[in-house]
Amino acid sequence: xxxxxxxxxxxxxxxxxxxxxxxxxxxxxxxxxxxxxxxxxxxxxxxxxxxxxxxxxxxxxxxxxxxxxxxxxxxxxxxxxxxxxxxxxxxxxxxxxxxxxxxxxxxxxxxxxxxxxxxxxxxxxxxxxxxxxxxxxxxxxxxxxxxxxxxxxxxxxxxxxxxxxxxxxxxxxxxxxxxxxxxxxxxxxxxxxxxxxxxxxxxxxxxxxxxxxxxxxxxxxxxxxxxxxxxxxxxxxxxxxxxxxxxxxxxxxxxxxxxxxxxxxxxxxxxxxxxxxxxxxxxxxxxxxxxxxxxxxxxxxxxxxxxxxxxxxxxxxxxxxxxxxxxxxxxxxxxxxxxxxxxxxxxxxxxxxxxxxxxxxxxxxxxxxxxxxxxxxxxxxxxxxxxxxxxxxxxxxxxxxxxxxxxxxxxxxxxxxxxxxxxxxxxxxxxxxxxxxxxxxxx
Numbered sequence: 001x002x003x004x005x006x007x008x009x010x011x012x013x014x015x016x017x018x019x020x021x022x023x024x025x026x027x028x029x030x031x032x033x034x035x036x037x038x039x040x041x042x043x044x045x046x047x048x049x050x051x052x053x054x055x056x057x058x059x060x061x062x063x064x065x066x067x068x069x070x071x072x073x074x075x076x077x078x079x080x081x082x083x084x085x086x087x088x089x090x091x092x093x094x095x096x097x098x099x100x101x102x103x104x105x106x107x108x109x110x111x112x113x114x115x116x117x118x119x120x121x122x123x124x125x126x127x128x129x130x131x132x133x134x135x136x137x138x139x140x141x142x143x144x145x146x147x148x149x150x151x152x153x154x155x156x157x158x159x160x161x162x163x164x165x166x167x168x169x170x171x172x173x174x175x176x177x178x179x180x181x182x183x184x185x186x187x188x189x190x191x192x193x194x195x196x197x198x199x200x201x202x203x204x205x206x207x208x209x210x211x212x213x214x215x216x217x218x219x220x221x222x223x224x225x226x227x228x229x230x231x232x233x234x235x236x237x238x239x240x241x242x243x244x245x246x247x248x249x250x251x252x253x254x255x256x257x258x259x260x261x262x263x264x265x266x267x268x269x270x271x272x273x274x275x276x277x278x279x280x281x282x283x284x285x286x287x288x289x290x291x292x293x294x295x296x297x298x299x300x301x302x303x304x305x306x307x308x309x310x311x312x313x314x315x316x317x318x319x320x321x322x323x324x325x326x327x328x329x330x331x332x333x334x335x336x337x338x339x340x341x342x343x344x345x346x347x348x349x350x351x352x353x354x355x356x357x358x359x360x361x362x363x364x365x366x367x368x369x370x371x372x373x374x375x376x377x378x379x380x381x382x383x384x385x386x387x388x389x390x391x392x393x394x395x396x397x398x399x400x401x402x403x404x405x406x407x408x409x410x411x412x413x414x415x416x417x418x419x420x421x422x423x424x425x426x427x428x429x430x431x432x433x434x435x436x437x438x439x440x441x442x443x
Contacts, residue, residue, distance in 0.1 A: 116202045251263075
């Protein structure tokens, strides 16, 4: 049966109208939410320091002429037991030592080096946590499948609860350019704000809970976490008698059509802490060795930090971190930094035909309070630093640059260089030049 051109046109229009809903449905189809996931990673860092001025060495000094390595292998096992819920478990095997057994520099040069080093591989269950997302409306967006994140459709406005064993840095003080020692910078005071004395055991994890409220371009976060039983300790408290409250507000924005964000983070640590001057006075009046433990009493330690990130081009972005804390009181769980300023950037290799590669450059200035200087000058020890003497104190100044070569999507080789002036805040020592190679693979 033959049709006229007019009939054919009518049939075509009718068919298109009938199919419009189908096309709309097809356009709206997105991958279903994941119900379970298995990811894994392996990272090895080999790091060495050459010779530098070292007229004297204390118990917590960085020693010249040494090379150390660390390795870790992690599984990330996740499941969705109910709508909006996730349960994650991260078993891990660790091995190795940081330079000078992770001592000698407040802005320590490898965040892959824990405060506990061991020659033989050992097992740790680093994370076990539950996350619940509650939708509050707004546009629907898709989260990508990633480490400790299931692929799911979520609303722009939502509340997220996380509870269990985790890192405070999983939720607070994040930054897209400087927060992952397995992928970007290595230095402790670049991947986190150095003065943010976040609750953690010697491996960087704690028990606690956090809530996040996403509303438009704003996010408000609050968390309650367990401190370790003693400063810089391996064991966490069991009853939250020593604890941390962290609060953060984030504002996302676009400048010149490029994404950016700024975060303001405050913390209050409550526990048995010592004041440096109290411990120094006790030693001088009783003729006893310097010791913080006898003068520890229940008190609060406060601090505030800011970090910001901004995409400048599709391949280049900048970041800045700054923070300060109560330097009259000892650091408890992170490192000996009372105030800090860090800034830098990262550039993808699209301009030289290697779009999967990244080069990063950053600088840090870390400082301590007058009371903290007096303590170290008297021969006292900190969490990471303490040369036995400090006749000429000065800020730690750190420069770091890295190049990450990614030949395949699942593996990368990074070459890293750090120049550290006044390691341990000591003008008599350094500067130290530290080179590293990082091998990372993951799925």
